Amino acid sequence: MLSKKTQYAFHALVHLAENVDKGPILISEIAQEKNISIKFLENILLELKNAGILGSKKGKGGGYYLMRPPKEIALAKIIRLLDGPIALLPCVSLNYYERCENCRDEAVCGLNEVMGKVRDSALKILENKTLKDILTRNS
Amino acid sequence: MLSKKTQYAFHALVHLAENVDKGPILISEIAQEKNISIKFLENILLELKNAGILGSKKGKGGGYYLMRPPKEIALAKIIRLLDGPIALLPCVSLNYYERCENCRDEAVCGLNEVMGKVRDSALKILENKTLKDILTRNS
DNA sequence: TTATTAGTCTATCTTTTTTATAGGTTTTAT
DNA sequence: ATAAAACCTATAAAAAAGATAGACTAATAA
Incomplete structure (x- = not known):
C-alpha cells in the first residue's frame, strides 16, 4: 500500500x-x-x-x-519520490535494487521472475498515466 | 514492497x-x-x-x-495472508476495502480508477501464478 | 516409560518507519 | 511596517516490522 x-x-x-x-x-x-x-x-x-x-x-x-502541465507528470515519479520502490521485492526494483539475501542465484529464482512481471505490469500503467489522467472523471 | x-x-x-x-x-x-x-x-x-x-x-x-500440490497455491493468497492488501490504495482493495477519506466521491475519482487498473494487472499475475511457477528455473 | 525431538503458543522487546506537530525564520505584497 | 504565507528543522507519538525468549505439548524411539 x-x-x-x-x-x-x-x-x-x-x-x-x-x-x-x-x-x-x-x-x-x-x-x-x-x-x-x-x-x-x-x-x-x-x-x-x-x-x-x-x-x-x-x-x-x-x-x-x-512546474509542468499535468500531462507531463507521471504517477510513478511521485510514488518513487515519496514512497520509494514500486516493485514488490528489492531484487526486482529498477530504482532501489538490493541483492536477495535468501536465494543462491537471482538469475534462476522463479520468484524473482514472477515479481519482475508484476513490476512491469504496474509500471506500464504508472509510467504512462499522469496527473491529467487522475483528475475527476465526468467533469 | x-x-x-x-x-x-x-x-x-x-x-x-x-x-x-x-x-x-x-x-x-x-x-x-x-x-x-x-x-x-x-x-x-x-x-x-x-x-x-x-x-x-x-x-x-x-x-x-x-497441504496441497504447489500448483494449487496462488501467490496472491500468501501475500494477502501475511501482508494484507495487494492494492496500492485502501479504496481499491477487494479484500481490505476502506472508504477514501480525502475525496468526495470514489465513483468519479480518477486516482481510484487508475489504481484499480494497477490492482487488476497485479492480480492477473498473482492470482494465476502459483508456488509451482516460482520454483527454481532451469532445473 | 522415559528421554529426546520437534512443533506450539504467547509474550515481550527492539528497531524502524510512519504520521503528525511545534515553533521560529524568511520572503513578499501592500 | 505589517501581515501573509511559505520555509526549515527538530521532535514526538504511534504504529508496524523484525526478531527473540522460554515454557508447553505431542510424537517417537530406546
Whole structure:
C-alpha cells in the first residue's frame, strides 16, 4: 500500500491540477479541501517542490503551483519520490535494487521472475498515466 | 514492497515445494538453507499452518509439509495472508476495502480508477501464478 | 516409560518507519 | 511596517516490522 504521505500528495496534486488557471494555491486551501493535516501537508509539498515538481511563491498572494502541465507528470515519479520502490521485492526494483539475501542465484529464482512481471505490469500503467489522467472523471 | 515476513514465507514455501517427496521438513533446515532467523521463521510457518496452507508433524521425523500440490497455491493468497492488501490504495482493495477519506466521491475519482487498473494487472499475475511457477528455473 | 525431538503458543522487546506537530525564520505584497 | 504565507528543522507519538525468549505439548524411539 502507498503511504498516507503519497496518498495525500496525489490528492494535493490533483487539486493543483484542477486549479492551474488560478495562480498559486494556499496549502491551507488544499488541506481543507482534501481533509489533510495542514502541517503534514506542508512537509509533503515542500518535498515535491525540492524535487522540482512544484513551484511556490512566498508572502501575500503566494502558494504552490505545478512546474509542468499535468500531462507531463507521471504517477510513478511521485510514488518513487515519496514512497520509494514500486516493485514488490528489492531484487526486482529498477530504482532501489538490493541483492536477495535468501536465494543462491537471482538469475534462476522463479520468484524473482514472477515479481519482475508484476513490476512491469504496474509500471506500464504508472509510467504512462499522469496527473491529467487522475483528475475527476465526468467533469 | 512485501514485508520480510512474506518474502521469507515465499522462500520457505519454495523449499517445501522442492522437497515434497521427502516427507516433513525441519524448520531448522529451511532456516539454514534460506538464511532466515529460525525463531522468526517458526512464527511464519505456524501462521501458514493455521491458515491451512501447511501441515505439520511433531516429534522425531516431524516437520512441515504442504497441504496441497504447489500448483494449487496462488501467490496472491500468501501475500494477502501475511501482508494484507495487494492494492496500492485502501479504496481499491477487494479484500481490505476502506472508504477514501480525502475525496468526495470514489465513483468519479480518477486516482481510484487508475489504481484499480494497477490492482487488476497485479492480480492477473498473482492470482494465476502459483508456488509451482516460482520454483527454481532451469532445473 | 522415559528421554529426546520437534512443533506450539504467547509474550515481550527492539528497531524502524510512519504520521503528525511545534515553533521560529524568511520572503513578499501592500 | 505589517501581515501573509511559505520555509526549515527538530521532535514526538504511534504504529508496524523484525526478531527473540522460554515454557508447553505431542510424537517417537530406546
